[in-house]
Each structure stands twice: as C-alpha cells, then as structure tokens.
Amino acid sequence: MTSPLRIALAGLGTVGSGVIELLNENSQMIADRAGRPIEVIAVSARDKNRDRGLDLSPYIWSDNALDLAAISDVDCVVEMIGGSEGVAVDLARNSLNNGKSFVTANKAMIAHHGMELAGLAESKSVSLKYEAAVAGGIPVIKGLREGASANRIERVYGILNGTCNYILSTMEQHGSDFEEVLKKAQELGYAEADPGFDIDGVDAAHKLAILAALCFGKSLDFGGVETAGIRSIMAADIGQAKSLGYRIRLLGMARIDDGKLFQRVNPYLVPEDHPLAHISGSTNAVVAEGNFSGRLMFQGAGAGDGPTASAVVADLVDIARGDSGAVFAMPAESMPSAERAESGNREGKSYIRFVVADKPGVLAEITAAMRDANVSIESLIQTQKTDDGSVLISMVTHNSLERDVAESLEKLSSSSNIQGSPMVMHLLSETD
C-alpha cells in the first residue's frame, strides 16, 4: 500500500471531532476506497483540555492553527474553524502556498475568497475542496463539477438553508406564525440564538454564489446575490399560497440571462408538483438543469456533524486518490467576471401581500397603482382582519416585468393606508 495521506485538522468543535470519529470508525473501508490510509497527524484548537471524548495524544498539538500550514510532512490541511476572514483564510493561504491541499466546510470563506484561493491552489497544483460548504452531506459539488461536466447548466437553484426550510415547513404544517416557530427551532437547536445569518438569507447566498461559479464558469460574485429572507412571511401567506397550489420555500436561484449572471435568494411560491415542494424539515435539495442531462436533483441532510464529516472525508478520499481538475470546474484564471443581470428585466408572476387599514378606498388605491405600472392582477383575496383591525390583501399578478411591480410598490410606499413593506415573492416557473 502506498504512503498515507497525512492530515492536519484545525478546529475541534463537533464537526472537527466528527471528522476524526469518522476516520477512526470507517478507517479500513476508507483506506480501501482511497487506495491508501488517511491519517490525522496534527490538530489545533483553542482549548486543548476541553473534553471532546477524543484521545488527542496520537496527534501533534498546536494552540495556533497557522502552525499546521508549516508542518513539513502534512499533505493536506482541513479547516473547521469558520468565519470568512481571520485565521481561517490565513490558514488557507499559508497551506496552499506551502503546497498543501486544503479542505474546508467554510462557505463564508469560499464565498468571499474562493477565486483567490482557487487561483492559488491551481498555481501550486494542489487541491482546494469544499464539498461540505454547500448542502452538507449531499455530494452536490461533486455532482455538478464532475457528474454534470458534459453539460452547459441552464440554471441552478434549490433549498440551501435547512433552518429556513424547517421554519417554513413547520409553519405550513401547523399554521403557526414565524416568531413562534423560530423560538421553537431555537429551543430544539435547529436555529442559532442569533439567527440572522440563516433567516435573512445570507447563508443561502454564500452557497448560491459558490454553486453559480461552479455551474456557469463565471467568477464567483457573492456581492451580486440579491438577498432576502423569511422574517416577514406570515402564516396567512402560507395559507394563501396553499390555496393557490403552491408551497413557500426560500430558494437560491442562479442562471445566465443574455450572458449576465442572475443570482437571487428569496422566498418563492413553488408549485406543488415541483419536487422542491416536497422537501420538508431541515433537508436541503439542489436542482440543476443541464442542456443534455435535463433536470437533476440532489437531496439530503444540509447540515449536522455526521453529514458534514461525510463530505469532508469524501474530499480527503478524492485527494488521496489523486484528485485533479479545476476548483470550480473551469481554471480560476479563465473564469471571467460576469456582468450582473438586472432583476427588473425579469418577467414572471409575483405574489404580493399588503397589510392595510380597514377603510374605504384602499383597494382602489392599490389596484390603480398596479394598473398605472402595467401590472395586471390574476387573482386577489382580501382576508382576515388582524388583531389590530387591519386587513390583508394578497394578490398574484399576471406575467409582469419585475421592474413594473417594483414601480407600483414604489408608488404605494407613501400611502398612509399601507402598513410596513408589502411582502413580494415570485412564483417559480420553468423559465424563472
């Protein structure tokens, strides 16, 4: 048997510890599949003495993660620290510069520094791998980078954040309000104490930008992701969507429009006969539509120690087997910056919900503003009075330019009859 692949692991939280457990538990099988053993030889974390249920005595210990990049007989550094800046990215740069392959689950870092790090890895002829950064244990990076390599991908989209999907599908199931389900999710550990990263769509945007770079061969552009979250979704929205034959899901959606890159994270109304409508709980699912393969969908656990460790170790097996090929499928230096597509030019149906004062003339005011902006209404329901006596107006537009919808809402923004911002969601269609 050839020499082992020697690993240094930075970060021993539950995921980092999970990687060590997995390598121990499945070691013989992994060695058979990799063609050689995979051995952790060094580790680093903040507190050596914390009880992790792991015997750390076989490993070189360092308090400073950056030391790992300098250990001469380490072949590959695994980063489980997190954060888009700071130690994680310094460790990535140092490791790659020292000719070591690098494996990470850090979506924020890849979303912010992916192009620089990919260029560095490729110039040093080592691997930079990040399967665990997108959709946890689902091998979607591999599926798209290699499995769909023969295809021009037309669009890529999916459910990229398990916390949001858990909240939305629980609201759907129990008719509960957002705040109530969020609180429950926090108690159950499905949502962070500070949930903003998840529920405002930032986490999904990180993952979407990575998928888009991989699928379209354009330079990764996290800043170009138009991002909205799920805080403003009401139980009534979910009920309305249901009565129209849709379910609400937070989707990341990316495609190329006339050579320009369109990237958006937003709640969508997903038709009940679309496979994404049936993804419940914290499951993730990614759909890619190739010009020869047709629609492919990958689904599974989007987070968790086991799934994340599974993805990290799959990357290590690839490296042990002699992984080759560009980090984002195309060589980083050949990936042009993409112009950003304007969402205003996009045409489709939208769901719009207003909270309005219960007095005469409000409906006329809204419908007139829509008419003046060339937005025609397919269906409209005025429903429940809320506790404070206000009323909900939900509508679905006919196919309209998003610019026109935005213009109509702009006109209404000064109305004293409308409370807060209206909720706008798009209806997922074949051409979205």
Next chain:
Amino acid sequence: MTSPLRIALAGLGTVGSGVIELLNENSQMIADRAGRPIEVIAVSARDKNRDRGLDLSPYIWSDNALDLAAISDVDCVVEMIGGSEGVAVDLARNSLNNGKSFVTANKAMIAHHGMELAGLAESKSVSLKYEAAVAGGIPVIKGLREGASANRIERVYGILNGTCNYILSTMEQHGSDFEEVLKKAQELGYAEADPGFDIDGVDAAHKLAILAALCFGKSLDFGGVETAGIRSIMAADIGQAKSLGYRIRLLGMARIDDGKLFQRVNPYLVPEDHPLAHISGSTNAVVAEGNFSGRLMFQGAGAGDGPTASAVVADLVDIARGDSGAVFAMPAESMPSAERAESGNREGKSYIRFVVADKPGVLAEITAAMRDANVSIESLIQTQKTDDGSVLISMVTHNSLERDVAESLEKLSSSSNIQGSPMVMHLLSETD
C-alpha cells in the same frame, strides 16, 4: 494544452450519435473542464450509410466493432452496442486487455460480467466506467463511489426503471388498468414493443446488482436478485394503497443483513411522506443511507439520448482528468462473494390481494390460513366484483416474517376458490 483523449465509439444508434453531438456542441467547455480536448477518432456501426444526421468523414470507420480495440492511438473505447454477451463483451475484454479505458452504458453486460471486467481494468491500470448504465443521466455511480465514499452504506434502493414508473404513476393518476397504460406507453415510445425486460423487473435488477456491488463492497451477484415485475398490479391495488396512504412503486432494494446480501426488485407500497412516493413519470431516483451522511437521494431522467450521452461524456471527462480508484469503489479482487440473505427471514408488513369466487366461506378459508401461519391481519377490505363475478380481497398484515406469509399463501394455493396467484407487495419501512 496536453494531448487530446482519443476515443473510438462502437454503435451509432441514437445514444451513440448523441455522444458525438454532445462532444461537438459542448466541446470547448468540455475541454476546459477536462483539461484537454476529447476527440472521437474512430467509429463503428452496422450500416455506414444510414442517415444519422452526422458527418462521419472525420472518423476512421470500421464495420467490425472489435477492430476499434486494436487501433493503437485510441485511448478509450466507448461501447453503445448493448447486450450482455457477444460483441459488446468481446470489445470490452479486448479494449481493456490492450490497455485502453472503456466506457459503457450497458447495464446487462456490467451486471453479468462486471467483476471480470473490473478485475481486468484494475490489473491493466485503466478505467472501466459505467455511469450511464444506472439511472441514465443521474450521476449516481459517481455520487456513491466518490461522494459517499466516507460512509458505510446501510441500504440502497430506488426507482430504477422509468417505463415501470411511468406505467404505475399513470395508472395512479387515471385509475386505468395495466394493459391499457402499457399499450399507451408503447404508442408513445415509453415502452418497448417487447416490454418484458422492463415490466418484469429484469432491467431494474441489472441496475440494482451494480449499485449493491458498489455500495457494499461485495462481489456483484445479479443472479441473487429476487425479481418480480408489475404485470399483475390492478387499478384496484393502486386505489387500495392510496386509501391506506401509500403509492405503489417498483423498487430495487439492497442491503446487508447479518453480513449477507439482500437484493430484491418488487413493487412496494411507499408511504406518501417518503420522497420516492413523489417520483412520477419516467423519472428515476436512487436513495442511499450512509452511516454518517444519512439519507441521500439522487433523481433525474433515467433514460433518453441526452441524459445517457451526458453520463457517458462525464465518464470521458473523468478519464481525461486522470480518473483513478477502483471500478466498484473497492478493488475487485478484494470484494468477497456475499452469501445471499433469505427473504423469508425478513419481517415487515405486506399487502396481499386475492381474486376469489363470490361464495360463502372464502374469507374464512383465507383468514384461517393466515392464522395458522402466524400472520395477523391489520386491515382487510373486500371490494368490487369484477366483470366475471369474482371479488377482490385486499389486506395488510401486521409485522410478519415473510416466510410465514409465504407459508399461508402456499396453503391457499390449492384452493379452488382463489383465482390465479395472489399479489404480494411489501410496505416500505425504515428497516426494510
């Protein structure tokens, strides 16, 4: 740029032609992803003059596919001929023996000769790849061989035949009978004029045996797949299943039971909240449950020229990039023959439907036979008289040993009151 990967292609039916079209249409992108161009240099088919809408003049032509294995500057032979024996397998042996990599969509050949060919490929240090042989354009072989490589797979199962799934989901949608839908499927080209291979489960069994070898590291054992098809399913069965909260799907199911290999293709009752229940039409889907990844599902088009070409060319890109690793994840010579698990030892709920004469005592006869075999009944419905005056009795058993169910049916087999063979299907459960 390094030298091109030079291909010889045997078989120019719609799929073989599709591979050439794909390589032409996406050539630059494929070269970028592969790190070098992929060039067809030779082709073979039965009739050179058939109009395929392709210009064959750039390629070396041979009437005899076996010639391709002898062309010295061919790196890789692609086989699109089909059939488990004959030219296809001779071409595989000759190509691998001559140190050429080999790519095929031929599930029957891999199911029958996979171990021999894998051993040959590994001894010659060339690749044998077969992504298109299982589930068409879905990169499930890659997903399991590489994406799930860190996991011990607990079980693998799924919808592996698009024709059967089209027929079952159409019967479900329209309440139609099997024969009627089969005829329609044949008219639409979704089913062959001689549909036995598909509807009797043989095609799914080929694919299942391949998946099982890949997932469990046991020697491929097509002969060990217990196989049944969908011919005997009545519209009434689908209606009964629906009223119980299930949909009927033909599944391939494989797992390791106490070190023994269990492989079965059979119609199952799939609970409506299971993702496979929502796979309609000719779509395929494969579920694998890993000990760290949890449940993964891959879905997409299981057949068709475009999807098949997509999978074949993905294999070629891998080879161009320097694919390495064992054909079935583990080295073929290290894969032991598995003992076959006895399905009689399996415990679960079964759906059983009898067609019986409409006279007194029949129900007593059936229920007594069940009781005597220790099979207890959870629910039972006696329903529609069919045109000839007979009656349907459908039941679902409590958890029972399959051996006991078989014993009860054996006892009833001599009854003059029961027409034909009863239809037996298992209810898919977490422990199936």
